[in-house]
Amino acid sequence: VTYNHEQSISKCLDSILSQKTKYNYLIKVLDDCSTDGTTEIIMDYATRYPDKIQLCLQPTNTRGMHISAALRTIDTEYWCMIDGDDWWCVDNKIETALDCLEQNKEYSMFGHDVWFVDHIKGTKESYVHERLKFNNIDTLVSTFDFEKYCYVHMSARIYRNVICWKKDYLLNRKRDFFIFFAYLDKGPLCFYDEKMSEYNYTTNGVFSSLSTYSQRYSNQYMYFTVNKYLNYRHDKFFTKMFSKGLRKYKKLFGKRLGWYLFMKKTKFKLLKNAFKSHRRTLNNIERGHNLFPKSFLDFCKSQESES
Numbered sequence: 570v571t572y573n574h575e576q577s578i579s580k581c582l583d584s585i586l587s588q589k590t591k592y593n594y595l596i597k598v599l600d601d602c603s604t605d606g607t608t609e610i611i612m613d614y615a616t617r618y619p620d621k622i623q624l625c626l627q628p629t630n631t632r633g634m635h636i637s638a639a640l641r642t643i644d645t646e647y648w649c650m651i652d653g654d655d656w657w658c659v660d661n662k663i664e665t666a667l668d669c670l671e672q673n674k675e676y677s678m679f680g681h682d683v684w685f686v687d688h689i690k691g692t693k694e695s696y697v698h699e700r701l702k703f704n705n706i707d708t709l710v711s712t713f714d715f716e717k718y719c720y721v722h723m724s725a726r727i728y729r730n731v732i733c734w735k736k737d738y739l740l741n742r743k744r745d746f747f748i749f750f751a752y753l754d755k756g757p758l759c760f761y762d763e764k765m766s767e768y769n770y771t772t773n774g775v776f777s778s779l780s781t782y783s784q785r786y787s788n789q790y791m792y793f794t795v796n797k798y799l800n801y802r803h804d805k806f807f808t809k810m811f812s813k814g815l816r817k818y819k820k821l822f823g824k825r826l827g828w829y830l831f832m833k834k835t836k837f838k839l840l841k842n843a844f845k846s847h848r849r850t851l852n853n854i855e856r857g858h859n860l861f862p863k864s865f866l867d868f869c870k871s872q873e874s875e876s
Contacts, residue, residue: 570636571598574653575605577769582614584656586621590664596622599639602630607653636744640734648728650745655724657766658684666727669710669759677756678728680713680721684767696722696768706762714757715806720749721758724766731755746788750795754802786839793832801825 571578585596596618598611608626615622627635636650647667651657666679683696697703703719713719723745732751752758789811796807801824808815811831818834819827 571653572601573603573605575607577654581656587660588663589660599625602627651724654769659765662765676759677752679759680725681761681765683722683725684764686769688771711760712757715803746791754799
């Protein structure tokens, strides 16, 4: 997934193309109308690796909404997603992940630790152990689920294709979080305690560029929507992510109505002294940019008809 990744997209693609594996794979590069030299670079790669790379170039910028439509075209047994400013650090990631998933059918996805590079602070550390401070791991391979939970970064995951994304469930802005929890509901994650990718944190991302209050609301709205999508099967887990205020609302109005009214109250508090632009930001978070451009919808239909 690329947008103005001129400085990093080559390293990202090279890290995938250098994989030593017996498994066949295809790279779909989704460029959201970059304004730097990203488009020219990926077109050059597609020319050099026509059997490995497939391009989808957006004519206008969609701020990431084309990802939801792209996910509907997945027709392989396994799949994964990575941003164009991140990359894999080892050449055996695919082999390690798919061997694990092939041998353990109960796992819904594979994940690992990540180098977290904070370009704002100028630091580099373990994403799981230092950034998230999760140290309840005593073996190379562990299992994560809703009981033993630790978030694994998007660049670290490879999924078993067990969810049909034909519906609009991925309109939530934080699609990577939404996908993570939706898959955790399908089965545990097999965690490999080795740093096999690098996550570069900047202020240029769709989420990181938001204000603090918008990031907080985006997080809360994501928990609300994924909990509802999972039919409140893990309500206790998602409720723990909130303050006592949510518990009071649930006690007064019940589970579903309590969540709904609490989110309405949260949004109202944020908008109380906000400008119209802030209101537009929160509404966009809820809509998830659900107006797909016609050009990309045509692309998706063509992919589906070919399948």
